[in-house]
Amino acid sequence: MLVNGEKYRTIWLAEDGWAVHIIDQTRFPYAFEIIRLETLQQTVHAIREMQVRGAPLIGATAAYGICLAMRDDTSDSALMGASAALLETRPTAVNLKWALDLMLKALLPIDPEQRMARAYSLANQICDEDIATNMAIGLNGAEIIANIARTKKPGSSVNILTHCNAGWLATVDWGTATAPIYMSHDSGVPVHVWVDETRPRNQGAFLTAWELGQHGVPHTVIVDNAGGHLMQHEEVDLVIVGTDRTTSSGDVCNKIGTYLKALAAKDCGVPFYVALPSSTIDFTLQDGLKEIPIEERSGDEVKRITGRSKTGSIETIEIVAQGSHVANPAFDVTPARLVTGLITERGVLEANRQSIITAFPDRVAAPN
Numbered sequence: 423m424l425v426n427g428e429k430y431r432t433i434w435l436a437e438d439g440w441a442v443h444i445i446d447q448t449r450f451p452y453a454f455e456i457i458r459l460e461t462l463q464q465t466v467h468a469i470r471e472m473q474v475r476g477a478p479l480i481g482a483t484a485a486y487g488i489c490l491a492m493r494d495d496t497s498d499s500a501l502m503g504a505s506a507a508l509l510e511t512r513p514t515a516v517n518l519k520w521a522l523d524l525m526l527k528a529l530l531p532i533d534p535e536q537r538m539a540r541a542y543s544l545a546n547q548i549c550d551e552d553i554a555t556n557m558a559i560g561l562n563g564a565e566i567i568a569n570i571a572r573t574k575k576p577g578s579s580v581n582i583l584t585h586c587n588a589g590w591l592a593t594v595d596w597g598t599a600t601a602p603i604y605m606s607h608d609s610g611v612p613v614h615v616w617v618d619e620t621r622p623r624n625q626g627a628f629l630t631a632w633e634l635g636q637h638g639v640p641h642t643v644i645v646d647n648a649g650g651h652l653m654q655h656e657e658v659d660l661v662i663v664g665t666d667r668t669t670s671s672g673d674v675c676n677k678i679g680t681y682l683k684a685l686a687a688k689d690c691g692v693p694f695y696v697a698l699p700s701s702t703i704d705f706t707l708q709d710g711l712k713e714i715p716i717e718e719r720s721g722d723e724v725k726r727i728t729g730r731s732k733t734g735s736i737e738t739i740e741i742v743a744q745g746s747h748v749a750n751p752a753f754d755v756t757p758a759r760l761v762t763g764l765i766t767e768r769g770v771l772e773a774n775r776q777s778i779i780t781a782f783p784d785r786v787a788a789p790n
């Protein structure tokens with residue numbers, strides 16, 4: 423991804439080869455700030471406070487958290503303790519457990535003296551593979567967009583609605599939902615993105631809008647409740663969103679509000695696609711509504727909003743009536759029956775168990 427013309431990943435090793443650099447996503451869209459992580463505790467903090475967020479990036483960051491822990495202590499107990507501390511940070515995105523399981527599986531059986539070097543090489547590999555996976559998702563999803571473009575009047579854009587940020591900033595590079603958009607745009611297919619603002623943390627308005635702007639993709643930010651109206655008026659050709667956890671039966675769990683978009687899309691006959699790396703499939707789960715843990719976040723996120731004032735300072739203000747109770751479930755589940763297709767690194771799948779296990783027999787046999 424280019425930022426002001428310079429190429430970046432969202433996470434990378436510092437020049438010293440051991441500390442980890444991340445981009446502080448709590449500062450967007452006002453500032454582009456890089457943070458240096460040197461300890462396990464700083465990594466736990468970065469994930470919990472959402473300096474990094476988005477399912478694939480949470481997994482990649484946790485992998486580096488294990489590397490940093492191994493610099494201090496390579497014992498079994500330190501390894502298990504680091505994994506437990508990282509796993510507790512956020513409950514919904516399964517990539518966190520997926521990455522930690524990969525690290526434990528590789529590190530526990532080997533000599534503690536070799537663990538640090540192996541940890542770094544595996545964390546680097548997780549990042550490289552995330553990029554390759556997202557590029558494959560991009561190519562597969564771009565075909566869907568190209569097919570829709572062929573049905574439109576020459577020169578008119580394919581209008582894509584997305585929710586939250588399943589973009590470059592949610593992964594190591596490219597994004598999942600945004601990879602097909604970037605690839606279509608780069609290959610000359612005219613696209614325009616409706617960006618849901620995504621209250622309460624505004625990942626759409628703060629993050630997706632910022633990165634689409636950096637890439638030069640035409641986009642319009644809308645309030646979360648506008649999508650249904652736009653679909654009724656045929657202003658949305660397709661929806662593409664990400665997912666934090668996908669069951670083996672094709673239910674998807676994504677940022678709160680995704681389900682309502684899927685319902686509106688079904689009613690209006692708009693295709694509803696979910697873009698995902700196979701690392702977000704939880705093969706142990708069948709029923710998303712009953713089995714996926716939904717993160718309940720602080721009510722302060724609902725009560726307050728942060729933005730830039732007229733004087734240029736960043737201020738947080740209260741927007742809810744004093745004394746009112748608030749609730750803040752951070753994710754919801756969209757049942758497979760509302761999903762047109764799952765755009766994965768191995769092709770576009772139907773959202774059902776048969777299609778998923780046929781595409782990923784290796785993951786069913788050995789979930790990691």
Ligand SMILES: CSC[C@@H](O)[C@@H](O)C(=O)COP(=O)(O)O
Pocket residue numbers: 475476477478515585586587588589592593597598599625663664665666676677752
């Ligand atoms: C490719 S990222 C998919 C999801 O992680 C994304 O859509 C999302 O809901 C992120 O939620 P967040 O709470 O910002 O971590």
